[in-house]
Amino acid sequence: MDLKNRSDRWGAVSQVLHWAILVLLVWIAWxxxxxxxxxxxxxxxxxYALHKSLGLTLLALVxxxxxxxxxxxxPSPVVGTPRWQARIASLTHVALYGLMFAIPLSGWLFNSASGYxxxxxxxFNLPALSGRDQGLADVAAGIHEYxxxxxxxxxxxxxxxxxxxHVAQRDDTLTRMLPALPRRRSTAPSESESLT
Ligand code: HEM
Ligand code: HEM
Structure with a gap:
């Protein structure tokens, strides 16, 4: 499998990071x-110490x-995906990245503002993001939890x-984020296919 992403499929680095971060998130949340x-x-x-260390690891991985x-x-959107769906998918990905940064950073800020x-x-020790401040700690805790x-x-x-x-559209959206599963529809049909 290619390390780098191709126009029709996610490469190994993106796949490993995607699924490793899912596992880490479940562990940290639990x-x-x-x-x-x-x-x-x-x-x-x-x-608490394990939660914070894993959370900081996740921050670095993100x-x-x-x-x-x-x-x-x-990769380009799977062929046949309506424009509005591709747009919503991109916006969701941006929001997921935003939250994957905001949650550990607010945890770090809460920790600092609480004086821990x-x-x-x-x-190794990490620097405090702020001085002790109960109001700031409350805001950061709210961002962390909500x-x-x-x-x-x-x-x-x-x-x-x-x-x-995967199930209803039967296209390649999920399989192209998985290693070596049989390919479904992700590229335009070849000339010979479109003639038959
Ligand atoms: C993406 C990574 C993280 C996730 C998903 C996560 C998730 C959570 C969740 C679900 C809670 C329980 C909230 C509640 O019910 O009150 C919590 C609490 C907490 N987290 Fe995280 N956390 C992450 C990273 C971090 C990091 C990096 C730190 C600190 C450096 C941190 C510090 C804390 C602290 C101190 C609490 C306890 C808050 C309290 O006592 O009210 N978290 N976190
Ligand atoms: C069971 C859970 C999950 C499934 C089935 C899943 C499935 C997928 C699939 C199929 C793609 C590729 C979409 C495409 O090619 O258009 C994708 C991309 C993506 N997923 Fe997930 N995902 C899951 C969990 C997560 C989690 C927990 C996060 C982050 C918090 C996440 C964040 C992303 C992001 C940001 C992308 C865009 C590609 C990238 O930048 O890595 N996913 N996901």
Missing amino acids: LGLGMVDMPNTPAKIGT AARLAWRLYAGA PLQWFKR GFWLLVALVALHAAAALYH
Whole structure:
């Protein structure tokens, strides 16, 4: 498989980052939703630390993913996709990128404004994004929590659209984001095909 994206298919780098980020998001969300109500024990501190370290890892992966996307480009919309659908898909992708940055950054800001230190897997310290400020901490916590639920809603829509293309439209939208599955319709029919 090509590393770089082609006009009809996502390359290996985009695919690995896409699916790795999905797995990481599920893990981070599961930790985040569980940790807030844990009793005050060392296990709670450990879970918060893991949530934050994984969240920072995700932030770095999203930055790499966006840089790669800008460098490697994106395939053209699958042949037959109406313009309005392609437009909505692009806007959804932009919103997903926005949230994938806003959620970890607001977590980092909340952490800083609450006066907590921040480490990445106990390996190095990260700087505070602000001084201690309770008002700012509340705003950042709101962005973190509501941003997360908005992300859940958008991802559900996005995944439903991909499945709709696969099951109802029977086109190549989903398979071109997967390794080596049989190809469906993604390019214009060749001359010989269009004559038959
Ligand atoms: C995309 C990555 C992240 C996701 C999806 C995520 C998701 C969540 C979720 C769902 C919660 C529970 C919210 C609630 O019910 O109140 C939460 C809480 C929290 N997150 Fe994240 N988070 C991410 C990254 C980060 C990062 C990078 C940090 C810090 C550097 C962080 C710090 C926190 C803190 C401190 C809380 C607890 C908030 C509180 O006690 O009210 N998160 N996160
Ligand atoms: C079960 C879950 C998911 C499915 C089935 C899915 C499916 C897909 C498919 C088929 C594409 C290619 C669309 C095309 O070629 O036009 C795609 C692209 C994309 N997906 Fe997902 N996806 C899922 C989860 C996610 C999640 C969790 C995110 C981010 C939070 C995400 C963000 C994106 C973005 C930004 C693109 C555009 C390509 C890129 O820049 O990497 N997806 N997805």
